[in-house]
Amino acid sequence: MKNFMRFLCAAMLLVSFAACDEKENENDNPGNGDNNSTLAAQLVGTWQSEHIYINDEEVQMQLTIVMNADGTGELAEMSEVISWQVSGNNVNVTNSHGNTFTFTVTDITETYMIITGNTVPGTGQQAKFEGKFLKVNGGTPDTPDPGDLGLSAIDPVDRTETSLTVNATITGDINQYLPQFPNFACGFIWSAEGAPTMNSNSITGTPDAWGKFEVTITGLEPGKDYTIIAWLKLTPESEPILSSSIVMSTLGGSNPISGWVDLGLPSGLLWASCNVGATSPEQYGNYYAWGETQPKSEYYWDTYIYCTVNNNQLATITKYNPSTLYGGPVDNLTILQASDDAATANLGNGARTPTMEEWEELNNNTTKESAIVNGVEGFRFTATNGNSIFLPFAGMMFGPDLDYPVGPAGYYWTASLYTEYPCYANSFMIEPPNGHSVWYFRRSNGFTVRAVKNTTNK
Numbered sequence: 001m002k003n004f005m006r007f008l009c010a011a012m013l014l015v016s017f018a019a020c021d022e023k024e025n026e027n028d029n030p031g032n033g034d035n036n037s038t039l040a041a042q043l044v045g046t047w048q049s050e051h052i053y054i055n056d057e058e059v060q061m062q063l064t065i066v067m068n069a070d071g072t073g074e075l076a077e078m079s080e081v082i083s084w085q086v087s088g089n090n091v092n093v094t095n096s097h098g099n100t101f102t103f104t105v106t107d108i109t110e111t112y113m114i115i116t117g118n119t120v121p122g123t124g125q126q127a128k129f130e131g132k133f134l135k136v137n138g139g140t141p142d143t144p145d146p147g148d149l150g151l152s153a154i155d156p157v158d159r160t161e162t163s164l165t166v167n168a169t170i171t172g173d174i175n176q177y178l179p180q181f182p183n184f185a186c187g188f189i190w191s192a193e194g195a196p197t198m199n200s201n202s203i204t205g206t207p208d209a210w211g212k213f214e215v216t217i218t219g220l221e222p223g224k225d226y227t228i229i230a231w232l233k234l235t236p237e238s239e240p241i242l243s244s245s246i247v248m249s250t251l252g253g254s255n256p257i258s259g260w261v262d263l264g265l266p267s268g269l270l271w272a273s274c275n276v277g278a279t280s281p282e283q284y285g286n287y288y289a290w291g292e293t294q295p296k297s298e299y300y301w302d303t304y305i306y307c308t309v310n311n312n313q314l315a316t317i318t319k320y321n322p323s324t325l326y327g328g329p330v331d332n333l334t335i336l337q338a339s340d341d342a343a344t345a346n347l348g349n350g351a352r353t354p355t356m357e358e359w360e361e362l363n364n365n366t367t368k369e370s371a372i373v374n375g376v377e378g379f380r381f382t383a384t385n386g387n388s389i390f391l392p393f394a395g396m397m398f399g400p401d402l403d404y405p406v407g408p409a410g411y412y413w414t415a416s417l418y419t420e421y422p423c424y425a426n427s428f429m430i431e432p433p434n435g436h437s438v439w440y441f442r443r444s445n446g447f448t449v450r451a452v453k454n455t456t457n458k
């Protein structure tokens with residue numbers, strides 16, 4: 001994108017000249033008509049550029065093309081397409097014949113700098129360029145206006161045991177404001193020891209026309225958490241604009257999910273960036289009956305681990321039973337134990353299924369909006385610190401069938417039993433346009449799980 005902003009639009013200089021009249025030009029061009037003589041230079045055309053930036057100073061560039069006539073005393077009719085690239089204090093001008101001329105700007109004044117070019121192919125004529133560089137507003141460049149430029153939250157894209165791929169987007173009116181900062185740069189910083197700074201590991205990115213830039217960070221350790229922040233510097237001297245942070249984990253060890261997100265919640269909980277069994281936010285992941293740690297093909301009472309069934313009907317609850325309503329032993333367990341928690345069993349490293357109260361904390365401390373990520377519908381929950389998580393409408397499994405992924409709705413288990421009727425457990429349900437609620441469903445259903453962990457396990 002750095003070069004993208006430095007390349008200015010090509011300017012067309014179309015100049016037509018008729019044959020010189022010998023009598024009219026005999027005083028101006030004493031060698032006219034003499035094949036062995038050289039004519040004086042003649043002005044061909046002048047073009048005044050838009051404003052450009054040389055070493056972050058706003059200047060106005062004027063280009064003049066001067067041609068030396070060939071031995072016939074005529075300037076051939078010709079067209080020139082001129083383009084240029086600014087790099088530091090060099091302006092590289094290229095014509096339509098592929099000849100490049102470099103102006104090295106040592107001072108921005110009204111003094112001309114002259115570059116002599118090569119013979120224009122097919123004409124026998126010599127071309128030279130005169131460049132004039134003037135400070136804008138009489139020598140005091142306007143202070144560029146950054147407008148509403150900013151950075152989006154980081155999206156995790158891919159990961160291996162030793163690399164993480166992420167992207168972010170420069171937000172705001174990039175077409176209006178970014179051209180004012182031709183030397184801007186953007187990228188990511190990261191650290192395995194908490195929040196990174198601009199002195200931490202850093203990598204630059206190249207935005208596309210929509211401001212999105214993606215990088216792959218390599219040379220990382222397997223099974224380790226890394227905190228990543230995107231940055232944008234409008235000039236080399238300016239303070240960086242920073243995105244919210246994301247915690248991502250490389251594959252290996254005990255961190256098989258893509259990342260953990262700090263939403264600045266009162267409890268300090270970190271929320272996983274994707275569902276258990278998924279590797280990106282929009283993937284549904286696996287479906288689990290409440291209290292089970294592995295997915296399966298059918299979700300009925302007679303396939304549920306903690307019950308007995310008579311004639312295809314629930315007979316007794318054998319675990320997580322605070323009452324005698326359904327028979328079985330009364331154990332007064334109301335919160336999933338680690339051995340029965342799909343998040344803990346599959347992710348480890350302090351991961352667990354959030355309780356009903358923790359889901360409500362998420363709901364009460366974020367704003368919710370419908371979103372589509374890679375074609376998948378869901379809700380984005382955005383915190384006041386700018387970080388967010390995306391929950392897809394993944395539906396539920398009932399028996400062998402997936403219900404409500406198109407409809408649509410999402411059903412996420414809590415770790416909390418519905419104590420009034422212990423054959424049910426509480427879930428967090430989302431549905432468009434902005435519906436959400438904590439509700440109870442039969443424990444044998446297959447729901448998705450989104451994990452949390454305490455910051456002490458980070």
